[in-house]
Amino acid sequence: MLKVATCLSALLAGAMLLTPAFAADAPVPPDSQANLKPVLNAGGKALTFDWPMLSIGTGEYSEGPTGVTVFRFGRKVLGAVDVRGGGPGTVNTEYLNLHYNVPEVNAVVLSGGSWYGLETATAVGTALKDDGFNTGNWDSVAMSVGSIIYDYGPRRLNEIYPDKKLAQAAFRAAVPGIFRNGSAGAGRMAETGDFFGCQAHSGQGGAFRQIGDLKIAAFTVVNAYGVVTNRDGTIAACNNDPSWPKGVTVTDLMHNLPESRKAGWDTISGPKRNTTISLIVVNQKMDPAELQRLAVQVHTSMARGIQPFASMGDGDVLYAISTGEIDAPDGLINPELGALISDVMWDAILNSVPEQPAQPAPVAVAPVSEKTLKTYSGDYRFSSFVTVKVTNEGGKLYAQATGQRKAFAIATDAKTELQPLDNGEYFVPGRYPLVLSFKTPGELVINPGQWRQTGKRQ
Known part of the structure; x- marks a missing residue:
C-alpha cells in the first residue's frame, strides 16, 4: 500500500510540474478576444440631458462589431420589469417580479452577444463591489439587471461578444447626462425588419423630457423582427424589395400579409432571433404596483413604433426604474404618466435608426492592371x-x-x-x-x- 501511495504521489507531483509548462505552450484560440481593445463612449449622436442620478457608459469591440450599454444609478433604486416575446435573455428579472417595496437596483445593463453577453450584467455587479460602491455585506450587495440581443448570424462574420472586460470598462466610463443614439453600445450591430426582408441597420435610441421637476427618460436597443414605423405610418428604415410599389407603407405590408412576405422576396434562410430591450426611468416616487403597471403600459405602446412587435422570434424586455427623487406632481395621475412616457419611448425608437448605407451603382472606371x-x-x-x-x-x-x-x-x-x-x-x-x-x-x-x-x- 505504501508503495502504491508513493507512486501516486510521484505521478501527481509530476502532473503538477507539467501543468504550467503545458499551459504556457498552449496555442491561443484563433478567435480569442484576449487582445481586443474596448472603445468607450463613441459612435452615434449624443443625446444630452441634466440628470446627475443617471450615468451611462457604452463600450464596443469594433472588430465585432458588438457592444454593451451600462446605466448606473447614484444609489439603489426601485425597479420593475415586463417581459414579452418568445425568446428573452435576462439576468435577475425574476427578483424584480417579486415586487418588493425596497430599492435594490444599482445598474441596468443592455448587451449584444446573445446568451454570451449575459456575463456583462454580472460583471457590472462585481465592478460595483470591487470599486467600493457596495461592500458585499447582506445589506449592501450590488444588484445589476440586464438583457441581451441576438446580433450574430448572417449579419456578421465572427462571433465576438461583449465580455466582462468590456462591460466593466463601460461601467467605469459612465458619465451623467449623455447617451449615444444610433449604432453604439448594445445597439452596435442591431438590425430591424427581417420579418419583411428589410435587414436594415439599427441601433440604440434614447429620448428625454422634463416637465417642471418631473424627469423621464426612455432608452431602447431595437433589434426587432418587425419594422420601425414613423408616426405617419411610413417605414423608417428598410432595404426595399425592388418589386414593391413606390411609397409602400407599413400599413400596406401588414394589410397584405402573407403575400407581402413572398412575392419577389430574397430573405436569408435560417432561424430569426430578434429582440427589443428597453429601459424607462422616472424621478418621481412610485410604489411597486404603479411602477409595474407603468412598465406594462409603455411596453404595450411600443407596438405602434415597431410592427409587428413581440413575436415568437423576439425577446422583448422592458425595465422600469423609479429613482424616487421627487413626490408625484400634483394633478398627474399614473395613466397620464404612462401615456407621456409612451410618447417619449416612440421618440427613442425613432432615434435608434442610424443613417443607412447607400446602394452602390455601377460606374465607368479605368481597367485595373x-x-x-x-x-x-x-x-x-x-x-x-x-x-x-x-x-x-x-x-x-x-x-x-x-x-x-x-x-x-x-x-x-x-x-x-x-x-x-x-x-x-x-x-x-x-x-x-x-x-x-x-x-x-x-x-x-x-x-x-x-x-x-x-x-x-x-
Whole structure:
C-alpha cells in the first residue's frame, strides 16, 4: 500500500510540474478576444440631458462589431420589469417580479452577444463591489439587471461578444447626462425588419423630457423582427424589395400579409432571433404596483413604433426604474404618466435608426492592371468559420466563401463576380448593399464604414 501511495504521489507531483509548462505552450484560440481593445463612449449622436442620478457608459469591440450599454444609478433604486416575446435573455428579472417595496437596483445593463453577453450584467455587479460602491455585506450587495440581443448570424462574420472586460470598462466610463443614439453600445450591430426582408441597420435610441421637476427618460436597443414605423405610418428604415410599389407603407405590408412576405422576396434562410430591450426611468416616487403597471403600459405602446412587435422570434424586455427623487406632481395621475412616457419611448425608437448605407451603382472606371489584381487575390480569413477566396480570372475578380458559412451574398458553392467601383473598391449587385475594399494591403474589408467586417490575407 505504501508503495502504491508513493507512486501516486510521484505521478501527481509530476502532473503538477507539467501543468504550467503545458499551459504556457498552449496555442491561443484563433478567435480569442484576449487582445481586443474596448472603445468607450463613441459612435452615434449624443443625446444630452441634466440628470446627475443617471450615468451611462457604452463600450464596443469594433472588430465585432458588438457592444454593451451600462446605466448606473447614484444609489439603489426601485425597479420593475415586463417581459414579452418568445425568446428573452435576462439576468435577475425574476427578483424584480417579486415586487418588493425596497430599492435594490444599482445598474441596468443592455448587451449584444446573445446568451454570451449575459456575463456583462454580472460583471457590472462585481465592478460595483470591487470599486467600493457596495461592500458585499447582506445589506449592501450590488444588484445589476440586464438583457441581451441576438446580433450574430448572417449579419456578421465572427462571433465576438461583449465580455466582462468590456462591460466593466463601460461601467467605469459612465458619465451623467449623455447617451449615444444610433449604432453604439448594445445597439452596435442591431438590425430591424427581417420579418419583411428589410435587414436594415439599427441601433440604440434614447429620448428625454422634463416637465417642471418631473424627469423621464426612455432608452431602447431595437433589434426587432418587425419594422420601425414613423408616426405617419411610413417605414423608417428598410432595404426595399425592388418589386414593391413606390411609397409602400407599413400599413400596406401588414394589410397584405402573407403575400407581402413572398412575392419577389430574397430573405436569408435560417432561424430569426430578434429582440427589443428597453429601459424607462422616472424621478418621481412610485410604489411597486404603479411602477409595474407603468412598465406594462409603455411596453404595450411600443407596438405602434415597431410592427409587428413581440413575436415568437423576439425577446422583448422592458425595465422600469423609479429613482424616487421627487413626490408625484400634483394633478398627474399614473395613466397620464404612462401615456407621456409612451410618447417619449416612440421618440427613442425613432432615434435608434442610424443613417443607412447607400446602394452602390455601377460606374465607368479605368481597367485595373494585372499586377494590382494579383495583389488583391488570396484567401482572407474573417473568423474560424468564414474565409473568402478572391481570384483574378481574365482581368476580373471573383470571390467565393469557404468554411461553414457564406459571406453575405458571397456563396460557398459558386464564385461571385465582383463589379468594380473605384480606388480599390468593388461591389456585388443585389437588394442589400455589399461593398468590398482592398485599399489596405493584406486586408479585405466588406462593407467599409461603421459596420465593416475585416478579413486578413493568409
